Amino acid sequence: MTKDLLIKTVTLIAGIILIVGVWFGLSSAEGQDNEIQELEATIKKQEEQIEYLQNSKREQTEISEDASSQKMKESVNVFIESTFDVKKDNYEERKEDAKVILTQELFEKLFPGDEERLKYEFDASDVAVYLSIEDRSAYVVFDQEVKNLANQESSYKKMTLQVFLQQEGDEWLVNDFEQIKAEPL
Template sequence: MKSDLFLKTAVLVIGIVVVVGVFVGFRVYDNQLEQIDRLKATIKQKDNQIALLETSNQGLDQEHQENEFEQITDAVNTFIYSIYDVREDNREQRQKDAELVVTKDMLERFFPKTEEENTLSMEYRIKDINIYPSVEKESALVVFEGSTVNLNNGQREDNRITVEAFLQNEGEKWIVNDFKQIHAEAL
């Protein structure tokens, strides 16, 4: 009988331990599920923040790139007009414009200080200009049409010129440090 009582007591204790263990196990399991749900919510919130920041960053990158394209286009446009749009009465203005968008070496090469005012027999007038900038290559491809005018007889010849302008970034502005005329054709 003692062994029977001992067996019943042992089964009862084991049963109580199992019930308590199951109860504690389920509480721990429920707590873990709650923590997992909170972590999933936090991860989702962080993912949303990352997506928002990436979208914002892409917008800023695109805005920055558009700003760079605009700056390059403005600099190259001024450069082309200051070098190629040669008229009888615009040398000083062309030089002032060139001072803003070319390196000092180029300025001295195209507008030397020792050069005297000459009377021109030919003018070149730009009509249409298309600029294709590349921030990565720090250059711009320029295609423009213009007219060469003989000032002595008024004869005019239309042509199209393709130029590659090479740039460098100085602070917040782009300046032209060299160029290469790629092609010229009569129209």
């Protein structure tokens, strides 16, 4: 009977140890599951923050590029108006506008001194500007009326230019241009 009691006692102790071990194992696994879930939630939150920051940076870059593109277009438009829209009475106005958007060298070349006596008036219309940011240039297509002041006769051309720009701070200055094509309309 003592042997039987001893076996039952050992079996009971082994069972208790087994139950306690299983309980600790399960609670430890449950704790690890909770910790894994918390870490996964933290990782997901960090991934969302990274995605938000990347999108924000992309949007700011696009806004910056849009602002830069807009400034380039504005400079090119002022260049066309001040250089290819020539009337008897607009020399000083054109000169002041050009001073802001031309490099000093190009300004001195296009506006060398006092107003000259005009033989022709020029009118630029339907101006379309196509930017090439990589080249730091713009292709400009516009209609130009050339009016002979001596006989008041007009001729019309479609002009295509490549305008070269350089950035100084936030501003874009026109430093050169090249006439690509001039075809009669």
